[in-house]
Amino acid sequence: MTNFEERNGSATDNKSPSLGGEIIVDNVSKIYGSGPYATEVIKDCSFTIPRNKLTVMIGPSGCGKSTLIQMIAGFEKPTSGSITMNGEPITSSGKDRLVLFQESALFPWMTTFENVMYGPKARGENIAEFSKAAETLLEKVGLTAFRDKYPTQLSGGMQRRAELARAMINKPEVMILDEPFRGLDHMSKELMWEYYASLFEESRDTNFFVTTDIDEAIYLADRLLIMTNLPTSTRKVLQVDVPRPRSIDDLADDKVANDIKIEVMTLLHEEAMKSFSRGSKAASDFLDAYSKRT
Ligand code: ADP
Ligand code: MG
DSSP states (O other): OOHHHHHHOOTTOOOOOOOOOOEEEEEEEEEESOGGGOEEEEEEEEEEEOTTSEEEEEOOTTSSHHHHHHHHHTSSOOSEEEEEETTEEOOSOOTTEEEEOSSOOOOTTSOHHHHHTHHHHHTTOOHHHHHHHHHHHHHHTTOGGGTTSOGGGSOHHHHHHHHHHHHHTTOOSEEEEESTTTTSOHHHHHHHHHHHHHHHHHHOOEEEEEESOHHHHHHHOSEEEEEOSSSBOEEEEEEOOOOSSOOHHHHHTOHHHHHHHHHHHHHHHHHHHHHHTTTOHHHHHHHHHHHHHO
16 A cells, blocks of 8 residues: 555545644734834734534734744744644744745746646655655545646646645645635635545544634534634634534535524624724724625
8 A cells, every 4th residue: 555545545435544643723812013113913813723523713803813824834933922733833834834935936937747746856755655645635625637737727726726736635633724715716716625524534633724704614614713803813613513524505505504604704804894993004904805795
């Protein structure tokens, strides 16, 4: 059995998932700048990203979600508080934590297949073994027919799927995604949710997914972290106890999902109101967008 199959379980067996990483954010604050220019972005923020679950963070735009990701990834340090992975303090970036950003990371001079193989090749892994894994992943994200195309020959949604495959082949202990489907049209987005959810359901690795989209959050999450407005802390943690695999259509009529949706909307609305009362343009745009949905 290949290394890849060992960690994933083959299609026919039903092994327990690999032991993904666990991240604990404990009472973290982050201040950018100093003196009169100091801005507190994160304040006394605590939450857990448990092993082998899909934890989704939702919060208003500009509340500090990417800042939290920067610290979890090890690119930035908290001003106070601690972040640990499997009990060890995070002091730098590492290949155990892989961040998929919103911006395209595909190399334009490589084909889809070559892009997916980039990580394993760069690490000098067994090419035959990982080629098989790459083909399987490409099939799972519906890109087999596009394996020899270059990024410019792919639609936006296809590029995002290629990036998912390119990240997931590396099997990081924790996969971190920062609004990865932002900017896609609604239909492509729904398709991405399905592809991504099925990849997660198969691997059951620890995933941390950040979004501002309520429907996306509820469709994907095992566990939902709802953040306050600036300076950010955890407002509420909800379990999304809806069986997998989920169907987007069924979810629209699901009582549990709809109750969660109303609760999340109410909380985010309250958070937006806080900065609205401070006169923020971003908050009033946010309120507009959300009141259209109700
Ligand atoms: P989100 O990802 O939730 O939209 P961010 O984490 O990107 O929010 O930003 C939160 C706040 O922190 C914003 O007001 C932003 O201007 C500020 N910020 C982010 N990075 C820096 C930085 N390097 N220096 C100063 N301010 C920053
Ligand atoms: Mg962000």
